[in-house]
Amino acid sequence: MLERILLIVEDTPGLPAAAAWTLQLARALSARVFAVCVIPERTGGRSRTSTNVEERAWSLLYEVEDDAFAMNVKVSLLLEQGDPLRRLCEICTSYKTGLLVAGVGSQVPLADLVRHSPEPVVFVNSPKED
Amino acid sequence: MLKTVTELLPRQAVILELESRDKKEVIRELAAPLVQTGLVTNEEEFLTAILRRENLESTGVGLGVAIPHARTDSVTTTLLAFGRSGPGVDFSSLDGKLSHLIFLIAAPEAAKREYISTLAKLSSLMRRDEVRIGLNKAKNVDDVYAVLEQNDHS
Numbered sequence: 162m163l164e165r166i167l168l169i170v171e172d173t174p175g176l177p178a179a180a181a182w183t184l185q186l187a188r189a190l191s192a193r194v195f196a197v198c199v200i201p202e203r204t205g206g207r208s209r210t211s212t213n214v215e216e217r218a219w220s221l222l223y224e225v226e227d228d229a230f231a232m233n234v235k236v237s238l239l240l241e242q243g244d245p246l247r248r249l250c251e252i253c254t255s256y257k258t259g260l261l262v263a264g265v266g267s268q269v270p271l272a273d274l275v276r277h278s279p280e281p282v283v284f285v286n287s288p289k290e291d
Numbered sequence: 292m293l294k295t296v297t298e299l300l301p302r303q304a305v306i307l308e309l310e311s312r313d314k315k316e317v318i319r320e321l322a323a324p325l326v327q328t329g330l331v332t333n334e335e336e337f338l339t340a341i342l343r344r345e346n347l348e349s350t351g352v353g354l355g356v357a358i359p360h361a362r363t364d365s366v367t368t369t370l371l372a373f374g375r376s377g378p379g380v381d382f383s384s385l386d387g388k389l390s391h392l393i394f395l396i397a398a399p400e401a402a403k404r405e406y407i408s409t410l411a412k413l414s415s416l417m418r419r420d421e422v423r424i425g426l427n428k429a430k431n432v433d434d435v436y437a438v439l440e441q442n443d444h445s
Contacts, residue, residue: 212415219411226348227362227407235347237385240414256385 163190167258167280169249170198170221175264179285180225183262184234193235195256196225199245201268215240245269246277253279293408296371296416296443297436301328304372305432309380309393315342317380318359321372321395328370336365337397351384356417360396362406369398369405371413373435375426392417392426416442 168183170176180196187194198218222238229236241248246269253261261282263274275282304324311317318341326334340363344350351357357380372395379389394413398406416422416439425438 215415215418216408216411219414220407223407223410223414227403230344230347233347237349238352239385240418 163192163259165193165195165256165258167195167197167249167253167256167261168225169261169263169267169269170196170218170225171264171266171268172217172221173264173266173268175266175285175287176221177264178287179262179264180228182283182285184225184229184232187229187234188232193237194225194229195237195239195252195258196222196229197239197241197249197252198222199241199243199248201245202243246273249274250277250279293405293412294369296409296413296439299369299409300371300373300436300439301325302432302436303327304370305435306372306374307429307431307435309374309376312376312378312380314345314380314382317374317376317393318342318345318395321359321374321393325366325370325372325395325397330367330370331365331397332367333365337361337363340365341395341397345382349383349385351382351386351388351390352414352417353384353386353388354418354423355379355388355391356423357382357384357390357393358396358410358413358417359393360406360410362398362400362403364400366397366399369396369402369409371396371409373426375429392423412443 265287311320325331331337340361344361350359374393379391382390422442429435
């Protein structure tokens with residue numbers, strides 16, 4: 162049984178659909194969602210821009226958390242820095258997640274994710290606008 | 292305009308040495324001064340909302356920090372409390388560490404935007420070494436405010 166699902170949280174138009182799909186699946190399976198946002202490694206010191214990027218990342222994570230709470234789904238939030246592909250694969254392994262979910266417009270190329278992920282990857286398409 | 296952290300934090304809601312060691316008791320201890328402000332209309336409902344989230348989420352955000360939080364209509368405005376624990380409290384952080392710096396956040400149901408923004412700002416602030424070190428070293432409430440004001444640029 163799938164007990165842990167990793168959701169990639171990024172500031173993309175695909176996030177709402179990916180998050181909704183993940184939370185519905187998690188609710189159906191009583192699984193825990195690991196909502197993970199990886200900020201690419203910054204060069205140089207902390208700046209106003211990097212603080213804003215970090216705050217935006219936390220906002221996205223807490224939005225997911227709030228939706229999860231409303232659906233009675235267990236969720237853990239992670240904000241990481243580094244190479245997104247590498248960090249995501251490491252988190253899959255260290256938290257023993259069984260499925261990785263990404264939305265449209267992910268900063269990590271689909272082909273790379275599928276090739277390197279230690280677990281199955283689901284890409285969730287956003288509904289087409291009329 | 293989003294309020295600063297110190298604007299949301301009543302002075303009486305800063306506890307430099309938490310007495311409790313248990314997560315639920317720490318939440319009660321942090322909630323008590325907020326109740327005294329008169330901005331919490333129903334203490335039991337308020338605590339239930341915070342504890343219900345704790346059952347679903349690990350509000351330990353790592354690095355020795357925990358941010359228990361909830362949206363509930365038992366508060367009339369967004370509020371913060373801050374407490375420090377020398378021995379640390381188990382908030383089930385993913386990094387396995389005990390939490391020494393604990394912020395409690397409560398906001399009315401309708402104030403979702405301010406609630407999320409405050410959580411995000413505080414989480415971001417607390418990842419900064421200088422903020423955690425400053426709060427750990429603070430000798431009094433003024434020191435706590437100074438550290439937060441110095442680093443909160445909203």
